[in-house]
Amino acid sequence: MLIALLTAHAADGEDVAEVVVVTATRSERAAGDQPVAVQVIDRATLEATGAESLAELLQEQPGIQIDQTVTGASIRLQGMEPEHTLILIDGQRVLGRKDGVIDLARLSLQDVERVEIVKGPSSALFGSDAMGGVVNIVTRRGTSASAGTHVRAGLPGRLDADADATVPTPLGVHRLSASWHSAASWDRDPSTPATDSSAFEQRSLDYKGTFDTSEDSELTLAAGYQVRDLRGLDSTAVGAVLDRYQTVEDGRASIRGWVTPTASTRVAWSLGTGWYRDQFALDQRGSKDLDQHSDTHEANGEGSVQVDVSAGRHFVTVGLDGLYQRLRSDRLGTGDARRFRGAVFAQDVWARPVGDAELQVSPGLRLDVDSQFGRALTPRVAASLGRERAIVRAATGLGFRAPDFRELYLLFENPGAGYVVVGTDDLRPERSANVNGGVEVTPVDGWSVSVSGFANAIRDLVSITDLSLQPGALQRYGYANVGRASTAGGELGMRGAMGPLTLTSTAAYTRSRDLDADRPLPGRSPLIVTGAATLDLGRHASVRTQANASSSRVHYASSADGDRAVVTPGRLTTDVRASWRPPAKTGSLELFAGVDNLLDDPGSPGSPLPPRFVYAGFTTRTTPMAP
Amino acid sequence: MILLAFACAPDLADRIVWDDGEPTPPLDTGSGPPTSVDVSPDGAGWRATVDARDPELWVALDLDVPSGVLPETPGWDLRFSRFDISANGGITGDGGVEAVFLPEGDELAVPTQGWISDAPDGEDDGDTPDYAMSTWYAYDSETHVLTPHPGTWLVRSTGGAIFPLQIVRYYDDAGSSAVFELTWGEPL
Numbered sequence: 001m002l003i004a005l006l007t008a009h010a011a012d013g014e015d016v017a018e019v020v021v022v023t024a025t026r027s028e029r030a031a032g033d034q035p036v037a038v039q040v041i042d043r044a045t046l047e048a049t050g051a052e053s054l055a056e057l058l059q060e061q062p063g064i065q066i067d068q069t070v071t072g073a074s075i076r077l078q079g080m081e082p083e084h085t086l087i088l089i090d091g092q093r094v095l096g097r098k099d100g101v102i103d104l105a106r107l108s109l110q111d112v113e114r115v116e117i118v119k120g121p122s123s124a125l126f127g128s129d130a131m132g133g134v135v136n137i138v139t140r141r142g143t144s145a146s147a148g149t150h151v152r153a154g155l156p157g158r159l160d161a162d163a164d165a166t167v168p169t170p171l172g173v174h175r176l177s178a179s180w181h182s183a184a185s186w187d188r189d190p191s192t193p194a195t196d197s198s199a200f201e202q203r204s205l206d207y208k209g210t211f212d213t214s215e216d217s218e219l220t221l222a223a224g225y226q227v228r229d230l231r232g233l234d235s236t237a238v239g240a241v242l243d244r245y246q247t248v249e250d251g252r253a254s255i256r257g258w259v260t261p262t263a264s265t266r267v268a269w270s271l272g273t274g275w276y277r278d279q280f281a282l283d284q285r286g287s288k289d290l291d292q293h294s295d296t297h298e299a300n301g302e303g304s305v306q307v308d309v310s311a312g313r314h315f316v317t318v319g320l321d322g323l324y325q326r327l328r329s330d331r332l333g334t335g336d337a338r339r340f341r342g343a344v345f346a347q348d349v350w351a352r353p354v355g356d357a358e359l360q361v362s363p364g365l366r367l368d369v370d371s372q373f374g375r376a377l378t379p380r381v382a383a384s385l386g387r388e389r390a391i392v393r394a395a396t397g398l399g400f401r402a403p404d405f406r407e408l409y410l411l412f413e414n415p416g417a418g419y420v421v422v423g424t425d426d427l428r429p430e431r432s433a434n435v436n437g438g439v440e441v442t443p444v445d446g447w448s449v450s451v452s453g454f455a456n457a458i459r460d461l462v463s464i465t466d467l468s469l470q471p472g473a474l475q476r477y478g479y480a481n482v483g484r485a486s487t488a489g490g491e492l493g494m495r496g497a498m499g500p501l502t503l504t505s506t507a508a509y510t511r512s513r514d515l516d517a518d519r520p521l522p523g524r525s526p527l528i529v530t531g532a533a534t535l536d537l538g539r540h541a542s543v544r545t546q547a548n549a550s551s552s553r554v555h556y557a558s559s560a561d562g563d564r565a566v567v568t569p570g571r572l573t574t575d576v577r578a579s580w581r582p583p584a585k586t587g588s589l590e591l592f593a594g595v596d597n598l599l600d601d602p603g604s605p606g607s608p609l610p611p612r613f614v615y616a617g618f619t620t621r622t623t624p625m626a627p
Numbered sequence: 628m629i630l631l632a633f634a635c636a637p638d639l640a641d642r643i644v645w646d647d648g649e650p651t652p653p654l655d656t657g658s659g660p661p662t663s664v665d666v667s668p669d670g671a672g673w674r675a676t677v678d679a680r681d682p683e684l685w686v687a688l689d690l691d692v693p694s695g696v697l698p699e700t701p702g703w704d705l706r707f708s709r710f711d712i713s714a715n716g717g718i719t720g721d722g723g724v725e726a727v728f729l730p731e732g733d734e735l736a737v738p739t740q741g742w743i744s745d746a747p748d749g750e751d752d753g754d755t756p757d758y759a760m761s762t763w764y765a766y767d768s769e770t771h772v773l774t775p776h777p778g779t780w781l782v783r784s785t786g787g788a789i790f791p792l793q794i795v796r797y798y799d800d801a802g803s804s805a806v807f808e809l810t811w812g813e814p815l
Contacts, residue, residue: 227636237770240802243646247639279639283646286801289680293640419771558768 022091023116023136025349025362026125027266027308027317035349035360035384037393037438037452039117043140046109047619048534048544050577050594052152052160052181054137055104057115059573060546062506062530063491064117067523067607068197072103077119078454079487079510079524080132084401084432086122088136090222092254093129093323095276095298097404106228106248110150110162110179111206113140120454121399121434124364124380127321127343131399131432131458139222141210142166142175146587146623154615157184172211172219179204185232188608193241196608198232217259226250234282240290243283251275264310272302296329315349325405333411333423341370341402357387368400372408373429376400393452394437403427407462407479422467424479432458438491447496455488484515489526500536505529517563523606525550525570543578555606568604573597587622664688664695672812679707680805690811691786704784705760709805710773710797712760715785717744719756722785726759731777737789737815738781763794773797773804781815788814 020028024036031040041057051057055073059066065076074082083100086093087107094102115137122130145168152160162179185199206224213219230246254272261267276298284290306319326338347364361383368376380397410423438452461483467476489510496503508528512521520526532546551570556563577594593616603609664686666675673693679686687703689696696703704724706713715722725744729735743759755761760780764773775794782790792811799806 229636236802237767237772238798238802238804239800240798245639245643247636249636277636279636281639281643283643284801284803285646287799287803288646289801289803291645295638295640 019114021114021116022138023088023118023122023134025317025347026306026319027315035362035382035393036118036120036395037440039119041115041117043113046112046115047590048577048579049546050152050575050592050596050615052109053105054107054109054112054115054135056596057109058104058117058135060530060532060548060575061117062493063119063508063528065525065528065550066104068603068609069099069101069607071098071101073105074101075104075135076524077117077133078434078456079489079512079521080432080456080458083129083404084132084399084430086126086128086130086134088126088134089252090139090254090256091136091270091304092252092272092274092302093300095274095300096248096250096278098278099406100404103248106202106226106250107137108160108162108179108181108202108204108226110164111139111177111208111224113138120395120436121378121380121397121432121456123376123378123399124366124397125345125347127323127341127366127368127378128376128400128402128429131401131430131434132456139206139208140164140175141208141220142168142173144168144173144623146621148619148621150617150619152592152615152617154613156186156611156613158182158613158615160617172209175208175210177204177206186611188602188611189605192235193233194235195232197610198230198244198246200228200230202226202228216261217257219255219257221255223253224251236290240287241285242290243285245279245281245283247277247279249275249277266308268304268306268308270302270304273300274302275299294329294331296327296331298325298327300325313350313352315351316347317349318344318346320344327405329405331412332405332409334409337405337409339371341368343368354385355387357385360384360386364397370402373402373427376402376429389442390440392437392439394435396433396435399432399434400429402429403462403479410479419477421464421477427462427479428460428481430458430460430462430481432456446498448494450493451490453488453490456486458483458485458487461485482516485513485521486515487512487521500538502534502536503532505531519556519565520554522555523553525553527551539580540582541578541580543576545574545576547572547574549573553604553607568606571601571603571609572599573601573609574599586624587620589621590619592617592619666693666695669810670812672810675807675809675811676799677707677807677809678805679709679807680803682709684708685713688809690782690784690790690792691788693811702785704782707805707807710764711755712758712763713756714745714759714782717746717759719745719758723787724759724783724785726780726782728760728762728776729779729781731779733778735779735791735815742783764797782811790814 019031019040019042021031021038021040022028024034024038031038049060055066058064067074075085077085087102096102117135119133122134126134145166147165149163160181164177166175181202183200185195186197187195204226208222211219228248232244234242234244252274256270258266258268278296280294282292301324303322309316321343323341328336343366345366349360349362351358351360364380366378378398382395384391384393407427408423408425410421413420434456436454440450442448460481462479463483464477465480467478491508493506510526512524514521528550530548534544536542549572552567555566557566575596576598579590579592581590596613600612601609663678664675666673677686685698685706685708687696687698687706689702690704698706703715713719714724714726716724725742727738727741745759746757748754749757764775766773780792782792790811795808798804
């Protein structure tokens with residue numbers, strides 16, 4: 001069954017083909033044994049990058065575009081919109097999308113074991129939002145007694161600190177962690193009083209307990225709470241200056257387990273709840289005309305039952321998902337919105353030898369039934385053919401995104417700025433169809449090359465439309481299923497090691513079109529090139545440098561004469577990090593220092609980059625001496 | 628679950644010291660922002676600040692006196708509410724007020740044609756009356772900023788005088804909209 005191939009890599013360094021992942025097929029399988037390509041960033045790679053948040057981590061990954069927007073750090077996979085990437089933590093949906101963006105900067109990494117990325121539609125397994133792909137954050141679980149600390153301090157003003165402890169007991173293994181992060185605001189445009197980013201302070205507390213009730217079953221309890229206070233400045237074109245305040249709270253709790261009633265059957269179940277509160281305020285200086293305050297409460301409940309059966313050449317997965325969503329906001333016309341979605345899904349991974357290779361074919365199908373929009377059927381078929389030093393993969397499938405509550409029920413009036421935005425309660429889901437394929441080859445030990453391509457056709461895109469009754473007066477905007485778009489592209493990747501030097505390099509090209517306006521979609525960099533080199537200096541020291549270059553992108557500015565294309569320049573970020581891990585009898589110690597954005601590239605006005613950042617810190621891990 | 632039970636940040640609105648130093652509830656604007664007209668001499672003419680921020684109220688101006696007046700006061704010439712400027716003539720009143728716009732660069736002479744008074748809503752998408760001075764601004768759909776067209780309005784007042792009037796700006800120093808600054812000179 002296992003194709004022990006070098007088919008999946010950590011983005012930088014270690015071969016992770018044997019890492020067990022869950023996102024590609026919703027079942028625990030080795031990364032190298034997946035009919036669908038999955039990109040894995042394991043803990044060692046994650047620590048080597050020096051990233052503290054998911055935004056910083058993914059910024060360096062191939063084929064992923066991360067942008068700093070007014071609503072946070074956004075992600076694009078395969079040229080799709082940020083709302084087309086499903087973000088999960090241990091399979092549980094992350095709440096808090098604002099204008100389609102989940103701020104990846106608020107997802108810190110101290111509890112992350114690995115990050116799994118599947119590009120291309122995964123709605124056949126995960127349902128709504130997974131049109132462009134899925135990013136699943138798998139959290140760490142305690143195994144043996146240990147305690148760890150991590151501190152990073154840098155300029156301009158930033159401090160990150162976290163601590164964790166794992167305590168095994170006869171009842172189970174308990175892991176508790178806490179973190180504290182703070183940063184000063186920064187600004188790339190001194191011509192206005194507004195800041196490009198907000199200063200923030202973020203605190204979190206998380207617990208995870210694993211209970212091995214027997215060898216054939218397991219129970220996991222997890223809960224976490226995080227609060228993030230932000231403060232920045234906004235300004236308007238006519239000189240108003242507004243202090244911007246935001247407090248974001250995020251809580252999660254889940255209980256999940258699995259049993260293996262027979263050697264070939266595994267039953268997994270989970271119940272989870274999430275809660276998110278976003279308080280936002282604008283305080284106009286010298287007046288209160290433009291003062292704003294909003295208080296948004298979002299909550300959901302998720303439940304799932306999944307059965308995996310291994311029978312001969314087949315590995316069959318069937319399951320049920322339930323999702324309850326609720327949003328309360330003074331910006332909703334209804335004030336309170338809720339809906340329920342149930343889903344049934346099935347998938348088979350059928351494998352058989354073909355000569356000295358192994359062929360896998362995996363058809364899957366999912367039916368979602370939603371209390372708002374009705375039914376969505378999303379099939380996917382994936383296949384792979386692999387042998388010792390090469391694997392070929394291909395897949396095709398459909399994806400969908402349910403319209404969110406804001407698009408359905410928003411009622412937001414901003415007379416000071418002269419516009420109103422209203423929701424449309426009969427929106428349909430956005431739909432996409434995708435084909436993708438790729439080849440990965442390991443010509444010699446230590447070196448691998450991969451080539452992949454994809455194409456997406458998207459319809460029923462929910463777009464803002466101008467509903468103004470009186471041109472030039474108070475602008476009235478609403479939502480409609482009017483958009484059609486396409487994206488297509490490919491990635492070329494290389495990884496290799498020469499003695500103490502490890503190199504990775506990727507180039508990703510994406511062509512995107514707005515099919516209605518017959519022009520490129522805005523905000524996409526068609527070409528993104530990444531490269532990283534790690535040099536083992538000996539004596540437990542290493543230095544790593546990575547660079548990310550992206551081409552120029554186009555935006556459109558509206559005017560009375562129609563839209564005007566505005567091209568913003570490309571960007572180049574370069575990071576350097578050195579670390580030293582002196583040998584320790586128990587546990588470990590790492591001292592590190594580095595510079596992010598070494599060349600201080602400012603980015604572009606629509607998506608500025610943080611200024612050059614110089615930092616240093618340490619990481620410790622203490623384990624008790626064996627008796 | 629225990630973590631979530633203790634998880635709750637205080638309300639943000641209560642923690643902010645709002646700009647006036649008082650913890651004013653941000654959404655409770657009471658009867659709305661103050662509305663007023665402030666007229667002062669400006670060389671040989673006059674300068675007025677018209678606070679028209681309350682969309683529920685009209686704020687009126689008598690160019691002849693000159694001063695701000697209540698809209699029901701006989702003799703008012705122009706009234707303001709948000710970005711709407713209405714004149715005491717046509718469908719609005721019996722004062723006979725009408726206006727004509729002279730773009731920047733045009734000779735400041737009284738034309739015989741082109742005078743407009745408030746009229747019923749015409750063939751456009753909206754349901755707002757076609758006010759005599761409804762074309763006073765240019766709208767930037769990107770920044771949502773209203774900018775007065777450069778030039779001079781000639782306004783025939785209820786007293787029969789023709790005043791050259793300029794709309795200087797629509798935003799005050801704090802960046803609030805619907806705070807007009809106007810100047811007008813001696814009658815032509």
